[in-house]
Amino acid sequence: MSNTDTSQGEGGVGAPVRGAVTCVDLTFIEEIEELFRHRWVPYILLCLADGPQRYSAIAHVINQQATDRLSDSVLSRSLDHLEAAGLAQAVDGGRRGRQGRRRGPWMLTPAARPIVAKLQRLQMALADDVDHPPEHDIKDDPDPSTEDGPDDGSVDRAGGDGVG
Numbered sequence: 001m002s003n004t005d006t007s008q009g010e011g012g013v014g015a016p017v018r019g020a021v022t023c024v025d026l027t028f029i030e031e032i033e034e035l036f037r038h039r040w041v042p043y044i045l046l047c048l049a050d051g052p053q054r055y056s057a058i059a060h061v062i063n064q065q066a067t068d069r070l071s072d073s074v075l076s077r078s079l080d081h082l083e084a085a086g087l088a089q090a091v092d093g094g095r096r097g098r099q100g101r102r103r104g105p106w107m108l109t110p111a112a113r114p115i116v117a118k119l120q121r122l123q124m125a126l127a128d129d130v131d132h133p134p135e136h137d138i139k140d141d142p143d144p145s146t147e148d149g150p151d152d153g154s155v156d157r158a159g160g161d162g163v164g
Contacts, residue, residue: 031115031118032122035115035118035119038078038081040062040070040074040075040078041078041081041082042119043062043065043066043070044058044062044075044078044079044082044088045082045087045088045108045112045115045116045119046116046119046120046123047061047062048088048106048107048108048112048116049108049116049119049120051107052091052105052106052107053105053106053107054104054105054106055075055079055104055105055106058075058079058106059072059075062075079106082112086109086111087108087109087111087112087115088106088107088108088109088112089106089107089109090104090105090106091104091105091106091107092104
């Protein structure tokens with residue numbers, strides 16, 4: 001698949017249009033942005049992927065693996081956010097602790113499953129990249145100032161018409 005647009009010219013033959021991108025699906029990027037908008041949400045979702053977890057177990061697992069500490073208040077707000085979004089729920093309503101936080105088990109809702117599956121695939125892909133780095137680096141586009149000139153028929157800076 002090419003990442004350039006092919007405009008139909010005379011006779012139906014497509015010529016690449018420079019700079020036009022048609023194959024990028026930005027929906028995936030938007031989903032990732034939304035998912036990572038709340039820093040601890042991906043951690044919590046992955047923590048709940050294998051089944052219901054108590055509030056204290058969620059905090060313990062995340063705090064063992066994350067570089068920053070997840071505070072009780074942030075965990076509580078994050079779980080409330082996930083509940084409001086329909087992605088997690090307290091099992092049997094959840095037992096309330098002294099500060100009114102639900103301390104009982106939390107579980108994913110069916111709506112969270114596709115999101116968690118994407119997170120797990122992303123997690124595996126990133127782990128695979130660490131284990132098996134790519135052989136070749138992706139090269140950036142060449143510096144436009146070093147190109148021979150425009151190839152779109154426009155007038156270049158030297159005053160030529162771009163047509164040979």
